[in-house]
Amino acid sequence: MKYFIKTFGCVQNHADSKRISSYLEAQGMKPAKSYETADYIVINTCMIRESAENRVYGLINNLKKMKNEKSKMKIIVTGCMSGMAVKDKTGKFLKLLKSRMPGADEFIPIDEIGFDTTPLTTNEKTAFVPISNGCNNFCTYCVVPYTRGREKSLPYEDIIDECKKLKKLGYNNVTLLGQNVNSYGADLKIKNLKPIYVKHLGRHRIPTLFPYLLEEVAKLGFDKVDFTSSNPWDFSDELIDVIARNKNITRTIHLPVQSGDDNVLKRMNRWYTADEYLALISKIKAQISNIKFTTDIIVGFCGETDGEFKNTVKLCKKVGFTWAFVSVYSKRPMAVASNKIYEDDVPHTVKDKRWKILDDLINKPHLKKKIK
Ligand code: SF4
Numbered sequence: 001m002k003y004f005i006k007t008f009g010c011v012q013n014h015a016d017s018k019r020i021s022s023y024l025e026a027q028g029m030k031p032a033k034s035y036e037t038a039d040y041i042v043i044n045t046c047m048i049r050e051s052a053e054n055r056v057y058g059l060i061n062n063l064k065k066m067k068n069e070k071s072k073m074k075i076i077v078t079g080c081m082s083g084m085a086v087k088d089k090t091g092k093f094l095k096l097l098k099s100r101m102p103g104a105d106e107f108i109p110i111d112e113i114g115f116d117t118t119p120l121t122t123n124e125k126t127a128f129v130p131i132s133n134g135c136n137n138f139c140t141y142c143v144v145p146y147t148r149g150r151e152k153s154l155p156y157e158d159i160i161d162e163c164k165k166l167k168k169l170g171y172n173n174v175t176l177l178g179q180n181v182n183s184y185g186a187d188l189k190i191k192n193l194k195p196i197y198v199k200h201l202g203r204h205r206i207p208t209l210f211p212y213l214l215e216e217v218a219k220l221g222f223d224k225v226d227f228t229s230s231n232p233w234d235f236s237d238e239l240i241d242v243i244a245r246n247k248n249i250t251r252t253i254h255l256p257v258q259s260g261d262d263n264v265l266k267r268m269n270r271w272y273t274a275d276e277y278l279a280l281i282s283k284i285k286a287q288i289s290n291i292k293f294t295t296d297i298i299v300g301f302c303g304e305t306d307g308e309f310k311n312t313v314k315l316c317k318k319v320g321f322t323w324a325f326v327s328v329y330s331k332r333p334m335a336v337a338s339n340k341i342y343e344d345d346v347p348h349t350v351k352d353k354r355w356k357i358l359d360d361l362i363n364k365p366h367l368k369k370k371i372k
Pocket of ligand 1 (some may be wrong): 135136137138139143144147179180231297
């Protein structure tokens with residue numbers, strides 16, 4: 001049997017696909033070079049935007065034609081769309097997916113297809129190591145808590161062992177992955193490691209073991225240790241100290257802000273204000289020299305006024321992000337914001353205009369001077 005995996009979406013999905021390869025090879029399958037030569041096709045899906053979802057429907061419908069000529073071929077759908085379908089107790093979403101993807105044979109959540117397997121190693125120099133899966137935060141625009149479920153940390157020792165193996169195999173760089181890496185370990189109890197309670201932004205948060213894990217990985221001697229993604233409200237003082245004292249930990253921190261306006265942040269269920277975000281940035285800059293920041297921003301979220309958008313532009317200018325993933329808000333099934341609590345009322349033309357302003361400001365620095 002030969003398999004072929006098509007991956008949509010984020011770096012975490014790409015890392016998951018390496019585990020799926022490893023899992024399938026352990027069952028005796030061999031990689032195929034194309035869909036045409038494969039008997040077992042895995043589509044690792046993404047739901048972050050409607051366009052990503054539509055690409056999956058299009059692909060599976062094309063593959064169905066191929067399947068009609070090759071009866072042995074199996075099409076497996078995993079990743080966010082399957083997670084959502086299987087976790088939706090009403091069964092409505094699974095029914096919808098089946099009707100829109102008649103070519104698919106099975107829908108398997110990501111944690112049931114090789115998630116515990118060591119990933120297939122390649123000749124790349126950077127390894128991606130998932131440390132947790134899922135999220136407890138329920139930002140109102142996001143489907144992750146529904147597609148991947150609640151945050152579950154992978155065992156501490158297993159992560160260290162995996163990083164040691166990667167080091168021996170010659171990997172120079174490692175990136176630790178999770179939807180919210182800096183809350184890693186809230187669900188674990190490790191002897192001799194006292195959980196750290198984040199007190200940033202004036203609120204007590206859940207305990208975390210991430211600073212210990214990051215430092216232990218850094219001490220294994222990689223040239224570079226990176227991590228993504230971080231939530232501003234879980235960024236502990238201890239984490240800043242660990243980064244400051246280990247020179248091989250990244251000096252470019254990805255810290256999603258999503259909006260620079262307090263009211264929009266509230267509607268998004270993001271638990272910080274623009275000032276608190278800026279205070280965190282200043283604190284990190286004060287303790288770590290040459291630090292740079294990248295971010296994620298959503299424009300045109302439900303009810304975003306011109307004034308609220310301008311606050312985001314203002315915040316971006318203050319931080320001086322070196323790069324940003326700017327996306328236009330689109331309604332996602334099951335996410336709280338799409339559940340009739342807010343209206344997706346910003347016209348497309350306005351969303352596109354705001355997207356361009358931020359993309360030009362952050363990602364095309366040669367245009368910066370022209371943006372007021
Ligand atoms: S923190 Fe918010 S945006 Fe990030 S995965 Fe969790 S719910 Fe989604």
